[in-house]
Amino acid sequence: MDEQPEAFSYGEAPDLYVEYRRRSEPFTMAEDHYHDYYEIYYMLSGQRVYFIRDRSYSVEQGDLIFINKHELHKTMQAGDSAHERVILHFDDAVLARLAGDRADFLLAPFRQQSNLIRLPSQALMPAEQAIRRLVSEIGQRQEGYELVPGCVLIELLLTVSRHLIQHGQPPLHIATPMHVKISEVIRYINAHYEEPLRLGTLAERFFISPYYLSRMFKEMSGFTFSDYIVLTRVKEAQRLLRETDLSITDVAAAVGFDNFSHFGKTFKKITHVSPREYRKQYG
Incomplete structure (x- = not known):
């Protein structure tokens, strides 16, 4: 991962868009941010504070953030500024194309009270492997890499949706x-x-x-x-x-x-x- 560029992307929102970024300097989102498509944020390493809708979350390595359409959100620095993350953007048309009549089931992570989902290790491991495979494919751009983002999006949503069915909603963020x-x-x-x-x-x-x-x-x-x-x-x-x-x-x-x-x-x-x-x- 260290040999990869600090940032690269694939696609364009609101169609399927993936962005990898690694930062070592302090960073807080400057723009006032909300959009009419879905966002998944995965923390590969480091820590961030993420404000979404009406509460802030302390985001750590392995955490998944699911941001619904039109939800106001902003990331801020937490502790050491170094962090590494991946975001995926997509809209309803993309999901309908990829998942057909099961699209609504795959949107379950966006309907939880908590925007942060912290998977147990047995569910997190395949999710992280899929995301790292996605980053590697987009970074290296070998023949056929364009087929990977859609597959990983569905795999990730399926993993989390099944986890929610089996274990219920994650607890709300415990704050001060x-x-x-x-x-x-x-x-x-x-x-x-x-x-x-x-x-x-x-x-x-x-x-x-x-x-x-x-x-x-x-x-x-x-x-x-x-x-x-x-x-x-x-x-x-x-x-x-x-x-x-x-x-x-x-x-x-x-x-x-x-x-x-x-x-x-x-x-x-x-x-x-x-x-x-x-x-x-x-x-």
Whole structure:
């Protein structure tokens, strides 16, 4: 593995995409990140903190992270900056092509309360072997290597889905009391994004000082309090534009923007298209 480049990839999202990366320098995802396809993250070595939806996870070697479509997520440094990971991206069309009418069964890992799944050694060993074979095939690009990513994706999903049937859902991540408190704040924001949400008001509601809430919110999630609210509102606006016939003005109001012009500018800044252009993509 040491002889391989520090990074290489195969394919392009939302179709089947695989990326291997090894880092030795400190790194935290800079972009505000969510997408309309699935992601599997596998930690080959090292440690990371991964914030997903409403809680943060301490990710260690051998851990699998399953991120559903449209889930806000961000990785951050934990301890030693050196780490090595593989990600796989794919959408429903890819899975339907590869798995046919068993696609829904293979999506079981994305429906768990916990995004982190830590397999026991007897299940982890074949999963890691498959992932390392995938990395080797993409890195060396020998004749026929293009056949491997789809096979490994199905093998990995099948291994984890069978494990869940036999052993049930993994336990929720055990966090510190303060992390539990911040998760409660984030869940409140996720449920009340259409309402006025101010740092002081939520700090009072959850019995935390505004300064401490602001600092711990950033430390745990990687987002500032205000950035998280804006992203949540824009993400919900995207859903309404895709799935309803509400006017763009009504969508803006429904997700908590009281200024239509500000909504349009914010939406375009985050998604790089206007609300009208976004709706046309899904029309």
